[in-house]
Amino acid sequence: MPAKNKIALVTGGSRGLGRDMAISLAKKGIDIVFTYNSNKAAADSVMAAIQSLDQKAAAFRLDTSNVSSFDDFFKELTAYLQAEYGSAGFDFLVNNAGTGLYALAAETTEAQLDAIFNIHYKGVFFLTQKALPFMNDGGGIVNISSGLARMTMPGSSVYASMKGAVETLSRYLAKELGPRKIRVNVVAPGAIETDFGGGHVRDNKEINDHIAGVTALGRVGLPGDVGGVVAFLCTDDAGWITAQRIEVSGGQSL
Numbered sequence: 001m002p003a004k005n006k007i008a009l010v011t012g013g014s015r016g017l018g019r020d021m022a023i024s025l026a027k028k029g030i031d032i033v034f035t036y037n038s039n040k041a042a043a044d045s046v047m048a049a050i051q052s053l054d055q056k057a058a059a060f061r062l063d064t065s066n067v068s069s070f071d072d073f074f075k076e077l078t079a080y081l082q083a084e085y086g087s088a089g090f091d092f093l094v095n096n097a098g099t100g101l102y103a104l105a106a107e108t109t110e111a112q113l114d115a116i117f118n119i120h121y122k123g124v125f126f127l128t129q130k131a132l133p134f135m136n137d138g139g140g141i142v143n144i145s146s147g148l149a150r151m152t153m154p155g156s157s158v159y160a161s162m163k164g165a166v167e168t169l170s171r172y173l174a175k176e177l178g179p180r181k182i183r184v185n186v187v188a189p190g191a192i193e194t195d196f197g198g199g200h201v202r203d204n205k206e207i208n209d210h211i212a213g214v215t216a217l218g219r220v221g222l223p224g225d226v227g228g229v230v231a232f233l234c235t236d237d238a239g240w241i242t243a244q245r246i247e248v249s250g251g252q253s254l
Contacts, residue, residue, distance in 0.1 A: 004085055004087075005029060005030060005031045005055070005056070006029075006030045006031070006091040006092065006139075006234070007030065007031045007032075007033065007081070007085070007089075007090040007091050007092070008022075008025045008030050008031070008032055008033070008090070008091065008092035008093070008094060008234055009033050009034070009035075009077070009090055009092065009093050009094065009131065010022045010025070010032060010033075010034040010035070010094040010096055011034070011035045011062070011064050011094065011095055011096050011097035011127065012034075012035060012036070012037070012064070012096045012097030012098065013032070013034025013035060013036065013043075013046060013059070013096070014034065014036035014037075014039055014042040014043040014045075014046055014059065015036075015039065015042050015194075015195065016192075016194035016195055016223060017096060017144070017189065017192060017194060017223050017226050017227065018034065018094075018096040018097065019042075019046050019223070020223040020224055020226065020227030021094055021096060021226070021227045021230045021231070022034050022046055022050060022057075022227075023046070023049050023050060023053070023227065024224075024227030024228050024230065024231040025092075025094075025227075025230070025231045025234060026049075026050040026053045026055040026057070027053060027231065028231045028234065028235055029055065030055065030091075030092070030231075030234060031055050031056040031057070032050050032055060032056070032057045032058075033057070033058045033059075033060065033077060033080070033081075033090070034046065034057075034058075034059055034060075035059070035060050035061065035062040035064065035073075035097065036059055036060075036061060036062075037061070037062070037063060037064075037097070038061070040059075040061070043059040044059070046059070047059055056084065058080055058084075060073060060076060060077060060080075062097075064097040064098075064119055064123040064124075064127060065115065065118035065119035065122075065123050066118075066123075067118075067122060067123060067126045067127075070126060070127055070130045071130070074130055074131070074134065077134075078134060081134075088134055089134055089135065089136045090134060090135060090136065090139070091135070091136050091138075091139035091140070091234075092139050092140050092141070092142070092234045093127075093128065093131050093135065093139075093140075093141045093142070094141075094142045094144070094230060094234075095124045095127065095128065095141070095142070095143045095144060095166075096144045097119065097123070098119055098120050098144070099115075099116070099119060100159060101115075101116050101156075101158055101159045102155040102156065103155055103158070104154060104155055104157075105157045105158075108157070108158055112158065113158050116158050116159055116162055117162060120159065120162035120163065120166065121162045121165050121166060121169075124143065124166055124169070125169065128141065128173065132177075135180075135182060137180045137181055137182065138180075138181045138182070139182050139183075140182060140183040140184070140185070140233060140234055140238075141170075141173065141177075141182065141183070141184045141185070142184075142185055142186070142187055142230050142233050142234065143166050143167075143169070143170045143184070143185070143186050143187075144186075144187055144188075144189070144230075145163040145164075145166055145167050145186045145187065145188040145245065146159070146160060146163045146188055146189060147188050147189060147190035147191070147247055147249045147252055147253075148160035148163065149163040149164045149167055149188060150188070150247065151252065151253040163188070166186070167186050167188075167245055170184050170185065170186045170243065170245075171184075171243045174242045174243035175243070178242070183233075183238070183239070183241060183242035184242055184243065185233050185238075185241060185242060185243070185244050185245075185246065186244070186245040186246065187226065187229055187230055187233070187246050187248060188245055188246065188247045188248065188249070189221060189225075189226045189247075189248050189249065190211075190215070190221050190247065190248065190249020190250060190252040191211045191215075191220050191221060191249070191252060192220070192221040192222065192223060192225070192226065193208070193220050193221065193222055193223075194223055201220060202220075208220050211252065214252060214253050215249070215250045215251055215252045215253075216250060216251025216252075216254055217250035217251055218250075219250065221248070221249065221250055225248055225250070226248050229246060229248050233246075
């Protein structure tokens with residue numbers, strides 16, 4: 001009987017960086033389950049792309065800021081895994097889902113801060129906690145942070161602070177999950193041309209040109225620059241890497 005493929009769960013896998021992560025993981029021979037917030041057509045497109053690579057794919061709707069929905073989500077997910085693979089376990093978790101916030105500290109509202117906290121820290125923490133009983137030993141977690149946790153740009157204080165918290169959490173998880181041989185790493189993209197934050201980087205030529213000018217490799221990042229790094233961390237080649245932060249920014253703001 002052939003060995004079962006490894007399985008990765010990617011949050012926010014229907015668009016932007018998450019889409020490329022899911023497809024890059026599939027190119028490594030990993031089956032994919034991913035979440036999307038609302039755009040089923042986009043999710044269907046990602047599933048088709050993965051299936052064209054002869055890997056299995058399934059999409060589940062989930063608002064990762066709504067912790068109260070996680071139990072039902074894992075019931076749905078594990079029922080699918082049990083039916084499809086004969087086991088409710090999976091190997092990799094990529095915490096990617098998120099939204100942007102561009103607001104100066106002096107102008108940020110409590111509601112804005114709470115929304116970013118819920119999706120970028122509380123949601124990541126409790127989704128990981130709920131996932132752990134179903135994760136196979138020897139697997140891995142990749143938490144998506146941001147270059148903004150290292151470099152500063154006015155208007156990103158809340159978003160970057162939450163990403164900094166996730167980076168600290170990742171080191172603690174790596175320590176706590178070490179006995180299970182579950183590796184935990186952080187990928188921190190620099191500025192990337194996607195629809196994130198309303199296409200803030202992609203569509204504003206002045207911002208795009210400025211970032212390219214302060215980046216060692218001379219351009220703004222593309223989604224394909226990030227997905228392959230996430231996929232690498234979910235392979236045996238990265239088997240001795242844990243508790244690391246890998247910035248994928250082309251040398252932005254060195």
